[in-house]
Amino acid sequence: MSSDEIRAARLEKVAQLRQLGFDPYAYQWESTHHAADLQEKYADLASGEEVDVEVAIAGRILARRVFGKLAFFTLQDETGAIQLYLDKTRIQESMAERDPDAFNHVKQLTDVGDILGVRGTIKRTEKGELSVYVKQYAILTKSLLPLPDKWHGLTDVAKRYRQRYVDLIVNPEVRTTFRRRALTTAAIRRYLDQHGFIEIETPVLQAEAGGAEARPFITYHNTLEMDLYLRIATELHLKRLIVGGFERVFELGRIFRNEGVSTRHNPEFTTLEVYQAYADYRDIMALVEGLITTAAQDVLGTLQITYQGQAIDLTPPWRRATMHDLVQEQTGIDFSQFKTLDEAKTAAKAAGLVDLDKCASVGHVLNEAFEQKVEGQLTQPTFVLEYPVEISPLAKPHRDKPGLVERFELFVVGRETANGFSELTDPIDQRERFEAQAARKAAGDLEAPGVDEDFLTALEYGMPPTGGVGIGIDRLVMLLCDCASIRDAIAFPLLKPEKPDEEET
Structure with missing residues (x-):
């Protein structure tokens, strides 16, 4: 699909959300944690284990894997990323009153790039991935433009600077x-x-x-x-x-x-x-x-x-060193000995210096020698x-x-x-x-x-x-x-x- 076609499809999802009574551009969300906090706090949680403490987190969807009655999203906030574990039975039980078809809606009406808020418990899956085991979710912002598929390694560096928000x-x-x-x-x-x-x-x-x-x-x-x-x-x-x-x-x-x-x-x-x-x-x-x-x-x-x-x-x-000493180290020339501009220029040209026409004094030639021969060596x-x-x-x-x-x-x-x-x-x-x-x-x-x-x-x-x-x-x-x-x-x-x-x- 072209970018225009993707945008049109997402605008249709915005319309569907509004028809269902949901605002695709929410006003507020209260989080209890950031992704990095959860990753650090539950780093030692064993595979298959769940912690029955409710957390709330919000961020941008970076990846979606959708199956029949399960879905796994990668959610990124300012601090890092964490997996969302979405189970149809669990979500339907928690959100039935507000949205009887909540699981299908999160599958069908969200895209990579959307901003999502979720509440749930912490669980490490059998495959070892720390996850928020979602009970409830809210679509906080519907993204209309797709994120680049392969941003890393782009040769168009200027685009990264021009669209810094996407780069971030x-x-x-x-x-x-x-x-x-x-x-x-x-x-x-x-x-x-x-x-x-x-x-x-x-x-x-x-x-x-x-x-x-x-x-x-x-x-x-x-x-x-x-x-x-x-x-x-x-x-x-x-x-x-x-x-x-x-x-x-x-x-x-x-x-x-x-x-x-x-x-x-x-x-x-x-x-x-x-x-x-x-x-x-x-x-x-x-x-x-x-x-x-x-x-x-x-x-x-x-x-x-x-x-x-x-x-x-x-x-x-x-290290502390004078300009005269550093230039002499690199060129063998002691510019302090020169009384006239012509003497300094002659010695500088013999040492391989170029573009000396604008030098109006011995001091200017010394500085040019420093810039051409020394500056790049000062690591x-x-x-x-x-x-x-x-x-x-x-x-x-x-x-x-x-x-x-x-x-x-x-x-x-x-x-x-x-x-x-x-x-x-x-x-x-x-x-x-x-x-x-x-x-x-x-x-x-x-x-x-x-x-x-x-x-x-x-x-x-x-x-x-x-x-x-x-x-x-x-x-x-x-x-x-x-x-x-x-x-x-x-x-x-x-x-x-x-x-x-x-x-x-």
């Missing part, structure tokens, strides 16, 4: 991912709360998008008659709070960047940004290490995890330290090493997971860096932000020494849930509109 129904491991995501964010908030941080929400709509280099989404406010940007970071407003007297603040929220889509990038994503007054980047590294290991231990119960077949050891302390958790000032417009200059800043990035499985600084508190230096960015914006750089005058005013009132960090929550969830793509860690990732006869990319 038929793939329990997907529900596990989003349950773990919720546990991860809860563990993060709990950890920060225990360390004296408070969460304060900052604006999503901003007059000047700042705190990162990224192309923003632009919208328009009708009443104020002005263009606004969806935020590309929460940084500059959280720092305003530090200026205002809060010493430990954070926000876990959505960020929007109008840029490419890949297995690592989604235009809408979640970050955690944390700022601590009177701290520097080394203090923040310790905070990140403690926060992530605590979340992993809370969610997974271990610091020894596997990501896409690779063993990852999250046991602290994690175990590694803090990369001391970045060039040219690529770090919000970080404080290194106290001992000219041309560098006090910045770290955390890499795990070759991906940046956190980015932290000793925050720049000098308003004059900050203005110069903002103006350099604004000049690039005026020259056509779509990712360069402008000058945030209000933030500069805040800095002129004085911000205490501060350490801060941003952590990509989606990438952290990818790590803890073994997700190959960021779309697997986001419940409803953004997708192109579906077009007939066009393959999704």
Whole structure:
């Protein structure tokens, strides 16, 4: 049967249920247990044994096996699945007053995908299957569309993301991912709360998008008659709070960047940004290490995890190494020796680096060497330290090493997971860096932000020494849930509109 024919047949069953006086779209059901509770509580029940305690459970029918006077359904709720054992004699005796033909109706008017509520006792069948031995049932929701027969192994991955609700129904491991995501964010908030941080929400709509280099989404406010940007970071407003007297603040929220889509990038994503007054980047590294290991231990119960077949050891302390040292390890080049851009580019090209035309300084070449030769090799958790000032417009200059800043990035499985600084508190230096960015914006750089005058005013009132960090929550969830793509860690990732006869990319 085609999907249209199946839908028409099910609509006919909806009509039959209504003719019989039953509402195929119920208002309420009271359960006493979930499937996982019953599976755990009666794990030791012997085959053929019945427990004369009535239970009530509800869920979606995933499978039906119907015989003459017996039927066996597989019922799935949020926690797992359990078998329903339906016996004609038992059901007719219990439901005769309400529906004299109840057994035939459950056989004939239900389908895979329907949501059913049942009451009965617990029994393990002679074949060893723990079951709810049904006395009464109610059809709570009649499904009109069939579940896919062979969802596992579908090559059309985009359909799983587009119809995530179906993906969640038929793939329990997907529900596990989003349950773990919720546990991860809860563990993060709990950890920060225990360390004296408070969460304060900052604006999503901003007059000047700042705190990162990224192309923003632009919208328009009708009443104020002005263009606004969806935020590309929460940084500059959280720092305003530090200026205002809060010493430990954070926000876990959505960020929007109008840029490419890949297995690592989604235009809408979640970050955690944390700022601590009177701290520097080394203090923040310790905070990140403690926060992530605590979340992993809370969610997974271990610091020894596997990501896409690779063993990852999250046991602290994690490796700390400078960008210069890591690049030299992989290329043999000490970029600190170069005085001119041409010297750096010549050495980089000899080491096999490509696409250096946009590099405007030795620091940019160093960063390009890191991205091309080092980043993908950092499988175990590694803090990369001391970045060039040219690529770090919000970080404080290194106290001992000219041309560098006090910045770290955390890499795990070759991906940046956190980015932290000793925050720049000098308003004059900050203005110069903002103006350099604004000049690039005026020259056509779509990712360069402008000058945030209000933030500069805040800095002129004085911000205490501060350490801060941003952590990509989606990438952290990818790590803890073994997700190959960021779309697997986001419940409803953004997708192109579906077009007939066009393959999704």
